[in-house]
Amino acid sequence: MSEIKLENLEKSFDDFVAVEKSNLTIFDNEFFILLGPSGCGKTTTLRMIAGLELPTSGKILLDNEDVTFLRASQRDIAFVFQLFALYPHLNVKRNLAFPLKMQRYKRTEINKRIEEVSELLRIQHLLNSKVSSLSGGDRQRVALGRAIVRRPKAFLMDEPLGTLDAEFRELMCLELRKLHNDIKATTVYVTHDQLEAMSMGDRIAVMNKGKIVQFGTPREIYLRPRNKFVGSFIGSPAMNFIPIHHTIEKTQDKIVINGENYDVPQSIGGTNSTINYLGIRPEKMFLTDKKGISGVVFGSEYLGARKILTIKSEFCDFKVRVTNQTNAQIGSNVRVNFDQKSGIIFDGKTDNAIESKYIKLN
């Protein structure tokens, strides 16, 4: 289908910068996710790709064709809105036919396509229903149908699952992903839900405060966050940040926490900040009898097979994911160590990860 390229794309509203100069390439057939907290500029980026918003500067290329200033209607891109935006005065069938009518397809072709799409999405029985009588999930399907029926160059989706209830959302996640595998269309999907992003995306771009902070596969983003924001935004519970009260030299492979030495992946970069942070995922930490950070069990969340313990130590709080057999009473003293191969050190001033044998920055 097609490739979408953003070059130095920027958007500001008066003196508020919604999207800072962004560069991004979304490959053909890719399920690409724009992930970030609300107000981070992800929807604005999507709307610029769609042509609903004009960029302040920069370029948008669709299949190497500059579409920056083309009208939405001329870009051949479909958009699925958060609130679906099904036309309330038309029934399901006419909603699906609406984009095709504009492209002056013959009636037989329109009917054929509607049939195909409604079969794909299993909405044949709804074709003559009023939009207002549909459930949230069915509206979602019809909204997708209206996008698919056009066979556009790319799909843009703005939190399309945001209004569904949790159980149904999970199901729709699977369906969407399956749908993508079936029709193989370039898709840009905006969400603030990291679980959705992780479960569906081929690649994810994490945005914060109008900037693309990092992009990569879900695995890369989870295991190797570029800065503290990504570490804390991705993963539930979030990454732990344990303060280190010394500078980091190049090729340093030991850090000191609370007077004890711990091994970390050998650093390549360094920093002269006097406070830095060790970032470590809760599942990479474990209780131990030997050397470790000592603290008191402050909270314990039971999650079936696993438990999440909140530990309060003298200098910070952190969470540890343990199996449910682990015996750790609230209020008891514990010592916690971590998997030394997966520690990431973040510069205390810039919040960026420091390059090491574990985390490579390009």
Added chain:
Amino acid sequence: MVDISRSPTESSGFSRKLAALIIIVYAVVTLIPITWIILTGFKSVTSSITYPPEVFFEPSLEGYVNLFTTRTRQSQEYLEALPPPETWYEELVRSREMVIAGPSKFFGRYANSLIIGFGATFLSVFLGALAAYAFSRFKIPLKDDLMFFILSTRMFPPIAVAVPIFIMYRKIGLGDTHLGMIILYTVVNLSLAVWLLKGFMDEIPREYEEAAMIDGYTRMGAFFKIVLPQATTGIAATAIFCMIFSWNEYAFAVLLTQFNAQTAPPFIPTIIGEGGQDWSAIGAGTTLFLIPVMIFTVVLRKHLLRGITFGAVRK
């Protein structure tokens, strides 16, 4: 005993009865003149000016015949020399010792009212919808000031500018033309239309037209295909208000129209019979005049009831 069938928020029996009584009294007070004028339309000319007025009378279509015709009085000999009358209305006129000289101007005036009334209503709603959409969706410099300016055109009675408009219309040749009256009523109605419709447009989520634009429509196409159908309620309510004004308007019509574009309101009271106003013909004319705006309102009524909540209630 406690009446559990009533919810606590419902008012007590007494205040409900009082409310009903007030409404009935109000209805009677407003309906008496209308009933009276309709009844007058079915009286004969003599019965319409009898004192004390007759509540029970022998119905006659004389008023309607007089409304649509002009007549001349003839001598007994002349009438006897004529061939017998062919129609019931000729017979009725002959019985008053007159013959029909030709049609009256009423039909033309009525047609003028229809053309100008519907023309102005259509134009006000159409222009109002475009302006309201623009105000609702686009960043317009001085938007609030412009909206206030539009509103301010209704802060004085329109007739206050009658003299300048009269002179202006005479200079540019719009006096006594249909176009002139349509433009004038549109101008007066437009501020109401813009304000009412903007409220309704604000209620329509932008996503609908954005979806349409992505589906291949231009903004204009999306406006007509998607926004307008969803603003039906507002459009109906606005159309009724505009129609009532332009249909009933009297002062400007008297001032600016005479022969060509005169509407029914200034015409009806001037229907003169022998020896003064022909009240039964005036009654008949008024009755016919009530009908279009009544039909219009009834047709759009279900939208109106929803519409006057100013879009607070969603479909």
